[in-house]
Amino acid sequence: MAKVHKKEIRRQEIVAAAQAVAARDGAEGATLRAIAAEAGMAANAVLYYFGSHAEIIAAAVHASSDRFLEKLDEAIDPGMGPTARLAAVISAGTTAGLDDDVSRILYEYWPHMLRDPEQRRIQEELTAAQERVYRDIIDAGTLSGEFSPVLDPARIARTLVAQEDGLVMDVLAGSASSEYVLDLMGSLAAALLGVKEEILLGLVSARNGSSPAA
Known part of the structure; x- marks a missing residue:
């Protein structure tokens, strides 16, 4: 089984956080700050894994x-x-x-x-x-x-x-x-x-x- 890179695991966690926030608070509530908080991260740290908020939402x-x-x-x-x-x-x-x-x-x-x-x-x-x-x-x-x-x-x-x-x-x-x-x-x-x-x-x-x- 191929080993999943730590960065990819973190990306998946951020995507899961975005899904959780969108389901709970709607598209308008799924802000970068809210997604980062759900993932237990700072907002600027999230952007290390994704280039933009739009990229996170698309994922x-x-x-x-x-x-x-x-x-x-x-x-x-x-x-x-x-x-x-x-x-x-x-x-x-x-x-x-x-x-x-x-x-x-x-x-x-x-x-x-x-x-x-x-x-x-x-x-x-x-x-x-x-x-x-x-x-x-x-x-x-x-x-x-x-x-x-x-x-x-x-x-x-x-x-x-x-x-x-x-x-x-x-x-x-x-x-x-x-x-x-x-x-x-x-x-x-x-x-x-x-x-x-x-x-x-x-x-x-x-x-x-x-x-x-x-």
Whole structure:
């Protein structure tokens, strides 16, 4: 196993501190001073490891993005059929980042992509990766005959990711429950892919230990 350099360990600790502050106090509260305090360092010492506050934030958002994608990958078992994989990704994409603040951190910085090119790049890469996950499942399901897409698969993948993004914001804001969002996502995916709604919703609910919404 490759030895991790002490400087890299310290960088990881600073990134973790930035994530913790952003999750607790929001993007506005994640100042250089606050991140340094969380890491147990002086602010000028933090800049030895990162060139700027913006660089720290970009690293924190990128780490959160990577962890979210890991959660999607962890949700899928190689032996799953396309419909089961679809249910797993809907479930993970909607709820996986809520248990450890990954989604909250990503959403805190989502508006920053309007003005920050680096934040825009990170968010665009995350969206493209999410779309690829859905597209691979759609292609496999179409090939096996489980799915009958009503739109171009790329459009369906984009629609599902966009819908998921907006609905998770509702969950974070407290204006919708995870159960409601999962049911809505499952119903939408079933309609777009020609899957029996009750089957897909049953699989989604089974992964979350709940009953399909009425």
